[in-house]
Amino acid sequence: MSTEPGPFTDPASVAVVGASADPAKWGHWLARGALAGEDRRRVYLVNSRGGAVAGRVPYASLDDLPEPPELVVFSVPASAVPEVVDKALELGARGLVGISAGIEDDYELARRVRAGGARLLGPACLGLFDAETQLELAWGQFEPGALGIVSQSGQVGLELAGLAASAGIGVSRFVSVGRQADLTLEEMVGELVEHESTRVVAIYAESFGDGRELVRTITRLTEAGKPVVVLTVGESDAGRTAARSHTGALTSSLDVVDAACRASGSVRVRTPAEVIDLARYLLLTTRPKGKRVAIVGDSGGQGAVAADVTARAGLRVTPLPAVLAARIEAGLPDAANSVNPIDLAGGGEQDLRSYARVVRELTGSGEVDAVLLTGYFGSYGEDTPTLRETELGVVAELGFAVHRTGIPVVVHSMSADSDAVRALRDCGVPTYHTVEAAAGALGTAAQFAPPCPLPLVWGSAAPVGEGYLAARDLVASAGVRFPAGAAVTDRESLLAAAERLRPPYAVKADFLAHKSEAGGVVLGLTDAMSAVWTLEDMLHELGPGRYVLEEMDTREHTVEIIIGARRDPAFGPLVMVGAGGTDAELQRDTTIELGPVDTERAMTMLRRLRCYPLLDGWRGREPLDVKALAETVAAVSSVLAGCAAVAEIELNPVRVGADGVIAVDALLTRAGEERT
Incomplete structure (x- = not known):
């Protein structure tokens, strides 16, 4: 969409059709919100039943307005929607916002809107809000701020806005996209790239439309310095392919979304509360450059709990160097522990400035990427007023340490909203009432x-x-x-092929996908006659068709890997690699990326696997040819991306040895067909 002011950003005039005096109706909130921006634009209320609305006498119809409205928002019965839309288009409206739900054919309505030279947001959406332009066409009230929210679910979007308000975070722009019959989530996200007041973006999506285009749009936000937080739920078509192949069984819709987030530089969280916890962090301080965290508290128990939840958040709580630990211990009680977690052991109570000194030592050391302060700090002045000024002085020192070093400090405080807690946030120190929220936000950041x-x-x-x-x-x-291998159909063709191939042999049914389950593969045949008898048994059990006689990979000390590639309806080509063989589904050790990938990115994928040490010389074993494996992953991803006739490719197992990689089975599903 154009970045210039338009009907959904800063319209010159707005008409609210279905305006109501009843606070329980959508039309009341739409009218009230529209009138709040009346000093910026002309606002017209429309209600065919008459009566005052918000102290105004509404117009009976759009025909009665003194000018054509640029934006029309309607909340009327579904049966009345076609007439409202046709009249708005006839008058020359450029934009329509459909709150109404239950419309018989959303997409026919959208087609008519586009044919009339306008665009439609919704229908069945909960409206929009823009703090910059005083455009408020949604339920409830919004506090202006820096968080942009684009949500497929209006209710989830409103929940995010409500949680943000409770956390002291305002909203820069709110858009509920509803049915996306015309305007899409990707288009509305794209409007935030140049939206000056938006500094962090939250997206809730249940489907992703053109997922690759959305990835590119989020990338533009990332490159503009606006971090994006993605919330999604549930299983989609990507997760329901389990019956078709190992590749489908080993990946889910969330795996695909995570891959899309990595490609775009965004992150995914699990709940609305996590969205707001992370947004609070991102709006206040810098992201850590690594995962080394020092934990500081005045309670051994709280430090231990913090260490556990911090580790679960994917961060590292490792012992500090002896020299740094000695500097920290200076001036603390004898019972203090500076190993990490750092237990002040009452040192904070004896001298509140101990917190500032220890944090200064840590942030200036070069040994940590972030500091998590946990426990009673933030409550001293609240419970003991004589300590208030001292505690606030420590807060100022903590803020200065962050500003000077760029090392973020995050606080878990037993106080939810003391003067010190508010002061911490004011000076760029994110503060949370639970340690899991503090550690979770830091870990996700x-x-x-x-x-x-x-x-x-x-x-x-x-x-x-x-x-x-x-x-x-x-x-x-x-x-x-x-x-090496050859196609065979009978005894004679097999014997001819066996003369060119070396035993031991494998005989495979060419026409079966899951050969092992159907008895369509036999391995370890030591001579040609064994292969002949095996083929004859298969012909009897499975019927005539094309079979394969193949040499076996007899190398020792190999690791079996699975490589798969498929097309996702939203995100296009994907590539997956993981622990393979017949136990692949049991191990469920996989990683996935949007394809195609190059060798370097494929190598990054391999390093994420739990089984990677087996490839890289586990317990003194000879390292395997990981580079050749990465090249194979990249090759499979390129084949799928370059061949539109292929829906899915799977190699399992791929046997990796010190001298290279050999794939010993391959499955292919053509576009438009089901795997059998």
Whole structure:
């Protein structure tokens, strides 16, 4: 959308159709909010039943207005919507906001709106708010601030705004996209890139439309210095492919969203409360440059609890160097512990300035990326008024330490809203009433990383064959190694192939996806006649068709890996790698990225796996050829991205040895067909 002021950002005039005097009706809140911006734009209230609304006499219809309205927001019965929309378009409205739900055909309505030269937000949305332009067309009231909210669910969006207000965070822009019959979540997110007052963006989405375009839009926000927090829920089509393949069974919709977040430089959280906890952090201080955290408290128990929740948040609480620990212990009681967590052991009670001194030592040491202060600090002045000024002085020193070093300090305080707690936030120190909220926000803030630009995907429409050999040939064309093999259909063709191949052999049914479960693969055949008898048994059990005689990979000391690639309806090509073999679903050790990936990104994926040490010389073993494995992952992702006729590719197992990588099975699903 254009970044210039438009009907959904700063309209010159607004008409509220369905304006009501009843505070229980949407029309009341829309009228009240619209009138709040009357010093900036002309506001017209429309209600065919007459009667005063907010002290105004409404117009009976849009026809009665003194001018065509630029933006029309309607909250009327579904049956009345077509007439309202047609009249608004006839008058030349440029934008419509549909609060009304239950419309018979949302997309036909949107088609009519676009044909009339306008755009539609909704229907079934909860409106929008823009603090910069005093545009308020939603339920409730909003405090102006720096948090932009774009939500597919209006109720979740309002919950986010309410939680933000309780946390002292205002909203810069709020958009509920509703049914997205016309304007999409991605378009409304894009409007925040140049929205000056928006500093942090929260997105709630249940579906992602053109997911790759949304990734690019979020990347623009990231590059503009506006961190993005994504909230989503549930399982989607990506998670319901489990019956089709290991690749589907081992990934979920949330795995895909996480991959999209990594690509765009955003992060995903699990609840609305976590969105606001993280937004509070991001609006106050810098993100940690690493995961090393020092914990400081005046209670051993609270320090231990903080260490546990901090570790669960993905951060590292490691012992401090001896020299630094000795400097910290100076002036503290004998019972103090400076190993990390740091227990002041009553030192804070004896001298509140101990908190400031210890934090100064830590932030200036170069040994930590963040400090978490946990426990009673923030409550001293509240419970003992004579300590108030001293505590506030310590707060100022903590703020100065953050400003001077760039090392963030986060506080968990037993006080929810003391003078010291408010002062901490005022000087750039995020403060939380629970340690899990403090550690969680810090841990999630540490997950932000630079975005990874998505390559354009140009998929060839060239047809592909079916079966194992077709999959093998397609992937081998990208440089992936397979054992030597040949197609066979009967005794004679198998014996001819066996003369060219080396035992031991494997016999496979070319036409089966899950060969092991159906008895379509037999391994370890030591001679040609064993292979013949195996083929004849398969022909009897599985029927005629094409089979494969293949050499076996007899290398010792290999690790089995699974590599899969598929097309997601929203995010396009994906690539997955993980612990493979017949136990792949049991181990569930996988990672996924938006594809295609290059070798460097594939290497990053491998390092995320729990089984990676097995590839990298576990317990003195010879390191395996991880580079060749990364090249194989990249090759599979490129094959899928470059071939529009392929919906899914899976290699399992891929056997990784010190001398290279060999894929010993391949599955392929063509676009538009189900795997059997």
